[in-house]
Amino acid sequence: MFESLADWLVFDLLEMPMQGHLSDTLHFFVMDIVKIFFMLALIIYFMGLLRFHISPEKVRDYLQGKSKFFAQLMAIALGGVTPFCSCSSIPLFLGFLRAGIPLSVVFTFLIASPMINEIAVIILIGVVGWKATLMFVTAGAIIAFFGGILMEKMGVEKYILNYEAIKNAKTMSMENLPIDNAWKKMHQYATTEAKKIIAEIWKWVFLGVGIGALFHGFFPLQWAETLNSDNLFAVPMAVIVGVPLYSDEVGVIPLVEAMLLKGVAVGTTLAFMMSIAAISLPELLILKKVMHWRALALFTGIVAVSITLVGLLFNLIF
Template identity: 45%
Template structure:
């Protein structure tokens, strides 16, 4: 029994005096345990990652992808997207900078698809919450979707559906964040990252935990399985459609996925929901509208949604 489970046991069964195995005590236990665990791990992980991320500036990422052949560029874009999940305020300048530097649209898209989906903070939390198997599946599918999505968009030759100003703007006009230098500055950057990311995420993480707690404590397994179980052939596309209007990130979806899996929802359906929330949310689409014309934005959305649905069905078939 870890410290977070012990804390939840003490508060729910000791301080509150609730009986075990009731819907209310189950929901509260889930909420308290996951809130304590995720928030503590989030603070530690964000600080460590922020410290090391300060050594890799967005401008350096742009240079790493520039001037490379296609065979190297796509895997490099996906790999860098997985380890450099810059915030949305950096995404548009990076998009402009990548294209202005001559990096193909498909390579740029591979980076932008992977970046929000493979969040190293979420990966560490997934490992501690859902285990190695689910984490490996999530990371592998996220990398694959980023690579395939970038290749498809590259193959379609859709550069003419990028907003005209993107091709005209100079890289110097796209203000990229500076990176700190020196140990003390990087420690300060790590602390600032904890404050900034907590400020942006805490509400969504709490909302995700609350939804997960409600599912865990009050929603019978048979109800969830009726709509999201293996016997419903439309469960996967429904999960993707439900995920698109939700505004969260991979970190905030972990408690929801945890509760769904515990209730018997298939792995593929849970993966499809998680990926659609992380990489295809309405705020992300609105942000991309600044640089993509409507036809390209529609194709981008369709490619991702189709990929998530395919991944969902595939893993549901694999895991039976």
């Protein structure tokens, strides 16, 4: 459906040639923009219905008396159905801190939320296949699980600044509402959530798709050959390059797809995607308001090293 629309617009309406750098670039851009925004609108709405019931206090009460192992697994699962980029995960992260949820669980959520993204997972299956996607999700979960434990073991609580004073955003509740009114509130919340998230990330999606389209249409094949699995420096360089950038995983998938089509190794490409999602510079700048730089350096180091090891492993496997 999406490819047919792109074919009609680029080749029929605009009458561009079937072959050529500009044609390939525009076709890739149109197809991915339509596909991604369709998936965004649909899935954010349904996830919004679920998130209607979530608040830090409810999560804390649910986890009361349960083991940290179980709590961290729940944090990973919650991360998969909550905000889509690193910066939009921070308000809920701060709410968890204020609610008194253990630090290992809170940091597990902070890592998992941008890295394990339900929309990105669905789209990624069509790009790299279900096996690589499953490994990607598993790797993200492992990084989040052990990253949270390491952050707590390293005594990071002394580097968190006045988090008790941080105000948590209010969450609507269905309690004591008539059924028809409750559904109306749920629909209103999900619609507002979808509009808010799309309004926050649409420019990054356009930027990510645009870069991916240019990469797809104009990136020389010879350059991609230097980023194959035999180059041990390719993965760490991809992680380093990804940190200053900002996008959610959905926005960067077009670039991932373009890199793979040009022959860049799977592990290198997915490491680049993970670093953009999990340790972006804007996220670190926001976290600096509540953390000492030592905590930020520790957080960045743990995640970056983990992503690098995962990328190298993926290159060995694929």
